[in-house]
Amino acid sequence: MTIASILGAIVIGAIVGAIGRLLLPGRQPIGWILTIVVGIVAALIGTAIAQVLNVATTDGIDWIELVMQVVLAVVGVGLVAGLRRSRV
Known part of the structure; x- marks a missing residue:
């Protein structure tokens, strides 16, 4: 992994996490x-699921993969928020 790919994963994870949090x-x-x-983890898992399901990679935005990532971020934010709420 290069520095650019790590920074890209952080930026995409931040965006996916923020969208997931806004939708919840x-x-x-x-x-x-x-x-x-949570967004980074959701983005990584969503990409892995998309690869397993043979979702076609396009030149532009992979909308199906992005939807998977956002749905996983919504679930992840909900789980983390629920766990944090139960501890308080």
């Missing part, structure tokens, strides 16, 4: 760093 109704008691971490 209500207030989530997690910080922005945890949102980025």
Whole structure:
């Protein structure tokens, strides 16, 4: 992995995590760093699932893969927020 690919994963993870958090109704008691971490994990898992399902890679934006990543981010943010809420 190069520095550019690591920075790209962080940026994409931040965007995916933020979109996932925005789509989840209500207030989530997690910080922005945890949102980025959830987004990065969701982006990696979503990409892996897309590759397993043989989703075609296009020259532009891979919309199916992006939707998978955002759905996983919504689930991840919901799980983390629920776990943080139960500890408080």
